[in-house]
Amino acid sequence: MKLHEYQARDLLAQNGVAVTGGRVASTPAEAKAIAAELGGKVVVKAQIHAGGRGKGRLVAQSETAHMFHKLTTDPANNSGQVKGDRVGGVRLADTPEEAEQAAAAILGRHLVSIQTGPEGKLVKNVLVAEQTDIAKEYYLAAIIDGMQGSPLIMASAEGGQEIEVVAHTNPDAIVRVPVNPSAGFEPYVGRLLAAQLGFTGEQADQFAKIALGLYNTLVATDASLVEINPLALTTDGRVVAVDAKLTIDDNALFRHKDLEALRDKDEEDPLEIKAQELGVANFIKLDGNIGCVVNGAGLAMATMDTIKLAGGEPANFLDIGTVNDPQRVVSALQVILEDPSVKAILVNIFGGMARVDIIAQGVIDAHRQLKIDVPVVMRLIGTNLAEGEKLVEESGLPLIRASGLFEAAKKAVEAAGSAA
Numbered sequence: 221m222k223l224h225e226y227q228a229r230d231l232l233a234q235n236g237v238a239v240t241g242g243r244v245a246s247t248p249a250e251a252k253a254i255a256a257e258l259g260g261k262v263v264v265k266a267q268i269h270a271g272g273r274g275k276g277r278l279v280a281q282s283e284t285a286h287m288f289h290k291l292t293t294d295p296a297n298n299s300g301q302v303k304g305d306r307v308g309g310v311r312l313a314d315t316p317e318e319a320e321q322a323a324a325a326i327l328g329r330h331l332v333s334i335q336t337g338p339e340g341k342l343v344k345n346v347l348v349a350e351q352t353d354i355a356k357e358y359y360l361a362a363i364i365d366g367m368q369g370s371p372l373i374m375a376s377a378e379g380g381q382e383i384e385v386v387a388h389t390n391p392d393a394i395v396r397v398p399v400n401p402s403a404g405f406e407p408y409v410g411r412l413l414a415a416q417l418g419f420t421g422e423q424a425d426q427f428a429k430i431a432l433g434l435y436n437t438l439v440a441t442d443a444s445l446v447e448i449n450p451l452a453l454t455t456d457g458r459v460v461a462v463d464a465k466l467t468i469d470d471n472a473l474f475r476h477k478d479l480e481a482l483r484d485k486d487e488e489d490p491l492e493i494k495a496q497e498l499g500v501a502n503f504i505k506l507d508g509n510i511g512c513v514v515n516g517a518g519l520a521m522a523t524m525d526t527i528k529l530a531g532g533e534p535a536n537f538l539d540i541g542t543v544n545d546p547q548r549v550v551s552a553l554q555v556i557l558e559d560p561s562v563k564a565i566l567v568n569i570f571g572g573m574a575r576v577d578i579i580a581q582g583v584i585d586a587h588r589q590l591k592i593d594v595p596v597v598m599r600l601i602g603t604n605l606a607e608g609e610k611l612v613e614e615s616g617l618p619l620i621r622a623s624g625l626f627e628a629a630k631k632a633v634e635a636a637g638s639a640a
Contacts, residue, residue, distance in 0.1 A: 221467065221468045221470055221473065221480070221483055222269045222465075222466075222467050222468075222487070223465075223466045223467070223468070223482055224244075224267045224268075224269070224345070224347075224484065225265065225347055225463060225464055225465065226242075226243070226244040226267060226345070226347045227466070227482050228446075228464035228465055228466035229242075229347075229461070229464045231437055231440075231441060232433060232434070232446070232448070232461060234437075235433040235434075235436040235437040235440060236429060236430075236432065236433035236436070237429075237433035237434060237437070237448075237461055238426065238430060238458065238459065238460045238461065239460065239461045239464070240349045240350050240352055240460055240462055241349065241350045242254065242258065242262070242347055242348050242349030242350055243348060244267065244345050244346070244347055244348075245323060245345065245346050245347075245348050246344065247323070247327070248320045248323040248324040248327065249320065250323075251319045251322070251346060251348050252316045252317065252319055252320035252323075253316070254348040255313060255316040255318075255319035255320075256316040258348070258349075258350045259350070260313075260314060260315045260316055260319075261313070261314050261315075261350070261351040262319050262348050262349060262350055262351055263302075263310060263311070263312055263313070263348075263349050263350075263351055264310070264311045264312075264313055264319055264322040264346050264347070264348055265309065265310045265311075265346060265347045265348075265349065266278075266309035266326050266343045266346055267344070267345040267346060267347055268309070268331055268336070268341035268342075268343060268487065269341070269484070269488075270331075270333055270335040270336045270341055271333065271335045271465075272333035272334050272335045272336075273300075273308065273309035273331060273333060274300060274301075274302055274308050274309060274310035275291075275295070275299040275300050276291070276299075276308055276332055276333030277299075277300045277307070277308060277331070277333075278300075278307050278309065278325065278326060278330070278331055278332075278343070279330055279332060279340070280329065281330050281340070281342075283330075284332050284338060284339055284340035285338040285339070287332045287340070288332050288334075288336070288337065288338040288340070289338070291332060291333070291334055292334060295334075307325050307326075309331045309333070311325070311326065312351065319348060322346075323346050323348070326343050326346055327343055327344070327346060328342075328343065328344075329342075329343060330342055330343070331343050341487065342486070344486070349462075352452055352454055352462055353456070354450070354452045354453070354454060354455070355452075355453050355454060355455045356377075356452070356453045357379040357380035357450035357451070357452055357453075357462075358375065358376065358377055358379040358417060358450060358451040358452070358453070359374070359375060359376040359378065359379035359394075359447075359448070359449045359450065359451065360373075360430070360431065360434060360447070360448045360449075360451045361373070361374045361375075361446065361447040361448065361449070362374075362435050362437075362438040362443075362447075363438075363444065363445050364438075364443075364444050364469075365398065368398050370400060370401050371398070371399045371401060371435065371439070372396060372397070372398050372399070373396070373397045373398075373399060373409065373413060373431060373434070373435065374394055374395065374396050375394070375395045375397075375413050375416070375417055375431075376395065376417075377417050378393045379449055379451055395413060395416045395417065397409055397412060397413060399435060404435075405431070405435040405436070407428070409431065410428025410429070410431045410432055411424070411428060413427070413428070413431055414427045414428050414431075419453075422457065423453060423457065423459055426458065426459035427451075430448075430459060430461065434446055434448065437466070441466065441468055441476065441479060442469050442475070442476060443466055443467060443468050443469065444467050444468070444469045445465065445467040446464075446465070446466050447464070447465040447466070448461045448462075448463065448464055448465075449463055449465070450462050450463060470501075489505050491503070491505045491536075491555060491558060492504065492505055494555055494558060495538075495552075498551040498552075498554065498555060499548060499551055500538065500540070500548070500551050500552050501541075502517065502520075502537070502538065502539035502540075502541065503536060503538045503552075504536060504537040505535070505536050505559065506533070506534050506535055506537065507533065507535075507561075508527070508532065508533025508534045508535045509532070509533060509535055509561050509562055509563040509564070509636050510527055510534055510535055510563070510564050510565070510566055510632050510633065510636050511535045511536055511538075511556035511562040511564070511565040511566070512524060512527070512534050512535070512536055512538050512556075512565075512568070513538055513540055513549070513552050513553065513565065513566070513567045513568070513569075514538060514539060514540065514567075514568045514569070515539065515540050515541060515542065515543060515569055515570065515571070515574045515579070516539060516541075516570065519539075519568065519570055520537055520538065520539045521537075522625070523566065523568045523625065523629070524537065526625050526626055526629040527566065527629045527632065527633065529626070529629065530626065530629040530632075530633045531633050532629065532632060532633035532636060535556070535559055535561055535562045536556060536559070538555075538556070540574075541574075542573045542574045543574050543578060543582070544573075544574065544575060544578050545578070545582075546578055546579075546581040546582035546584075546585050547582070547585070548582065549578075549581075549582020549583060549585070549586060550582055550586045550589055550590070552582075553565065553582075553583070553586040553590060554586070557590060557591075557594070562594060563594055563636035564594055564596070564632045564635040564636035565592075565594060565595070565597070566597045566599075566628055566629065566632040567579070567583060567596060567597065567598045567600075568599045568628060569599070569600050569601070569602065570601055570602050571600070571601065571602025571603040571604065571605065572602060573603075574602075574603070575603050575607075575608075576600045576601070576602050576603060576604045576605045576607070576608035576609075577604040577608040577611055578604075579600065579608065580598075580600065580607075580609075580611045580612050581611055583598065583612075583617075583619070584611060584612070584615045584617065587615075587617050594635075595620055595635035595636075595638070596617075596619050596620065597619075597620040597631045597632045597635060598612065598619050598621055598622070598628075599621075599622045599623065599624070599625060599627075599628035600612075601623075620635060
């Protein structure tokens with residue numbers, strides 16, 4: 221679950237991280253009042269779940285796809301600006317009146333950046349934060365490193381830009397320090413990071429405190445990512461977080477009801493929300509036209525790879541898991557069928573603890589309960605295969621059968637092409 225910048229800032233501040241002053245506003249008048257409280261000189265930042273806001277452009281909903289094309293093909297002449305004619309999602313204001321004007325230009329419009337996709341994002345709120353005189357920018361983040369099985373602190377003296385670019389062009393500029401979860405964030409970790417980034421004296425102490433707060437935020441919220449970019453050294457010697465990003469592990473939300481209340485469903489894909497409401501937890505919408513119903517995350521990945529190998533494009537990732545309830549199969553197919561881009565469905569089941577006959581019954585029930593007007597390809601193998609095969613045969617449904625995965629993928633690609 222992603223949070224907005226203003227929400228991430230608040231959580232970091234609660235854990236001892238120094239952040240710039242500021243609050244969220246939903247109207248131009250609120251932005252003006254906040255700017256007045258902060259002394260007038262502020263930055264007004266669109267709040268959406270996507271990066272590249274400053275270089276993004278604000279347009280009407282009907283113009284988002286055209287602007288996305290312009291940003292991706294000719295960014296030099298189309299990227300947004302914080303000062304200038306090309307209004308982006310981050311604007312500098314020197315007076316409360318300018319803050320009001322900036323908020324009016326941002327709120328209620330669609331922000332398009334290279335990370336939003338062609339549909340853009342509707343801006344409902346802006347963060348109004350104090351301007352900072354920055355002497356140098358840094359990058360600081362904490363993630364869960366799956367390979368090491370531990371938290372990992374990453375930092376770089378080259379902040380204020382996409383860390384992916386730094387990782388590609390100058391990987392040695394990124395410092396990585398694993399943290400033993402049993403011991404926690406020991407003092408030496410902060411000192412080590414500070415020294416490697418070039419901090420000394422009072423600034424080193426400030427940085428170490430921020431790094432500790434970053435780690436504590438990661439642990440306290442069960443986050444998979446906590447990021448500050450940029451972390452700024454100001455001209456008056458302060459080390460302060462200027463931006464913030466936080467992503468919480470969905471699987472841990474059951475023990476964070478207070479954080480779940482921060483979720484902004486308007487920023488999420490409607491199909492993924494629908495899937496969660498129907499109990500289909502492991503669903504991610506993709507851009508292809510072949511819907512996938514698979515049991516097991518690894519098999520789901522292999523199925524998508526095989527579809528691409530056969531010349532097609534998967535419309536979703538869906539791990540139905542160990543299912544012994546036909547209605548969950550119906551729910552999975554219901555979610556897939558709500559995607560208008562789906563032209564065929566591939567059901568690929570390798571039954572272990574999940575019984576093939578239960579899956580088969582779910583597909584049969586789905587045809588009875590739903591309007592399935594696209595071809596369905598089925599590849600079944602595993603526990604209770606004979607029983608499942610008998611159910612399919614006796615159903616009389618026009619299901620396309622396959623015995624192997626690649627055969628099933630090829631048939632799904634062909635069926636999608638015929639249905640297009």
